[in-house]
Amino acid sequence: MRGNRVLALILGGALVLGAAVVGAGLYFLRPLPAEPLALEALRGGVKRPYGYLxxxxxxxxxxxxxxxxRVDPRAYAPLLAPLTRKGYAVALLQVPLGIALLAKERGLEAGRELxxxxxxxxxxxxxxxxxxVAAxxxxxxxxxxxxxxxxxSDKTLPTxxxxGTEDGLLPPExxxxxxxxxxxxxxxxxxxxLNHAGFGAYGAQKGDRPAKRAREVLWREVREEVLLFLEGLGWDTPTSPQTLR
Incomplete structure (x- = not known):
């Protein structure tokens, strides 16, 4: 009888511990949701097996x-969706548990489809x-x-x-x-x-600093740099952009 009771206590403890581990995992892996603004910007997009097109x-x-x-890929729609008006398709990739390293080939999937x-x-x-993957x-x-x-640094790859000067997770230095x-x-x-979370619309991120300018203005500046890069590639013979460091 005592042995059965000890076994029951051990099993019960193991279940409690397991539940705690699972709960902690779900807590720390919970996604950072896209704001309504981002969902609105995604309107007109198409859901694909690799994400949102x-x-x-x-x-x-x-x-x-x-x-x-852990960021909902749709959070980047306000920044990147306007590129479609300049002739570029955008695939916001959906990855397991919000961890891109678990689905590194997903970008190639999108490329093969289109x-x-x-x-x-x-x-x-x-x-x-x-x-x-790019390298x-x-x-x-x-x-x-x-x-x-x-x-x-030994590779020549258009990059x-x-x-952001206010990034708390990857400070400028x-x-x-x-x-x-x-x-x-x-x-x-x-x-x-610009701060770390300011590249998307998913709210504040722990450890980050506040942005010091309106995010719509920041998004426009980021988008201008992206468009300048894309337009300068030359699809027949890609060329490296001028270095600015």
Missing amino acids: LAPEAPKALLAFYPGA GLPLVLGGHSLGGVAAAE REGLPLILFASYPEEDL LALY EARKKAGRLPRGARVVFIEG
């Missing part, structure tokens, strides 16, 4: 974009995934508040890297050091007043 009638290229860790010239981009951890496949790369995990890992000829730009 926004495309004009005759797109000239595709930007496949990996979200930051059969367009492909650019990979990503925010924060999503940029790490984008950089790995392997020789594709143009756009990074928001991110840098490659591996040193790519745009944007950072650290971003400048990490920029040494970027491909040769990368264009590096620090957006004045």
Whole structure:
């Protein structure tokens, strides 16, 4: 009898511990939801197996974009959806548990479906995934508040890297050091007043600093840099943007 009681206590304790671990995992992996503003910006998009597709009638290229860790990919719609008015399709990639490293090939899936010239981009951890695949496949790369995990400075790969002067998760001084890992000829730009979460519309992020300018103004400046990069690629013979460090 005593043995059965001890066993029951052990099993009960294990169940409680397991439930606590699962609960903690769900808590820390809970997504950072897209704001209503972002959902509105996504109107007209199409749900695809790899995520959400926004495309004009005759797109000239595709930007496949990996979200930051635990961020709803739709949160980037206010920033990136207007690119469709300039002729570019945008795929906001949906990844398991909001972790882009668990679905690094998703951008290539989008590219295969549309059969367009492909650019990979990503925010924060999503940029790490984008950089790995872009380096392997020789594709143009756009990074928001991110840098490659591996040193790519020996590679010539068209690259745009944007950072915020108010980023609390990747402060400017650290971003400048990490920029040494970027491909040769990368264009590096620090957006004045922009923070880490300011690249999307998903609310404040723990450890970040407040943005110091209106986000609509910041989004416009980021989008202008992205468009300048895309327009300068030259799809027949891609060229590296001028370095700005």
